Amino acid sequence: MNLGAVNRFIGTDWSYGDNDCWAVFCKASHAVFGRYVHAVDIPAVSDPEANCALFTDEFRRDRWQRVDEPDHGCAVLCRDSKGNAVHVGLYITDGNVLHCPGSVEHGGHTRYDPLATLRRVYGSVEFYQCKR
Numbered sequence: 001m002n003l004g005a006v007n008r009f010i011g012t013d014w015s016y017g018d019n020d021c022w023a024v025f026c027k028a029s030h031a032v033f034g035r036y037v038h039a040v041d042i043p044a045v046s047d048p049e050a051n052c053a054l055f056t057d058e059f060r061r062d063r064w065q066r067v068d069e070p071d072h073g074c075a076v077l078c079r080d081s082k083g084n085a086v087h088v089g090l091y092i093t094d095g096n097v098l099h100c101p102g103s104v105e106h107g108g109h110t111r112y113d114p115l116a117t118l119r120r121v122y123g124s125v126e127f128y129q130c131k132r
Contacts, residue, residue, distance in 0.1 A: 001072060005031035006098055012110045014102025021088050024100040024110055025075065028090045032098075033073040035130060055085035059128050070115065070127040078122040089118065091127065 009028055012019055026037045040058055058064070059077060070076065070091040076099070078087035089099025095115045102108025118125055 001093070002032050002034075003093070006092060006112060009098055009100075009110045010112050012100070014100050014108040014110075016104055019100060019110070020102070021100045024098065025088050025090050028098050029073060029130075032090070032092065035073060037130060055088060059085070059126075063131055064128045065131055067127050067129050071129065073130070075128040075130070076115070076118065077126045077128060078118055079124045079126070081123040083123065087122065091115070 006028070008031070009024060012024075014020060015023075017023065022040050026039055029035045029037045040054060055077060059066070059075070064075070067074065072091065072093055074091040076089040076091050076097050077085055078089070080086050087099065087101060089097040091097055092112070096112055097115055097118055098110065098112050099118070100108060100110040115125070
């Protein structure tokens, strides 16, 4: 695990396709844990239904396994109050998640937040390990 790599991401601006939540998840998985996660295309405009379908479809694939408790390198899938999958982050260690909230309409930046913060902001969170 390369915790120093986390600092390179913190504060970077949300950017469609290059630094959206999935892109940060992929890049950080590789930089911090040496794991390759494939890219997916997040819609260029905020489309909650499209994002929900994208994330739901992705985490139903055979390459992922849902787990009850997070471990280093897990995907943290965030759901809104209706249960729609709307955001993803990377569980690093000690209860902290690297993630990049934002959209074309409402830019954001990459953050390193306690898991408890995501649990307060989103309706629920789930954890997925990449099967290797």
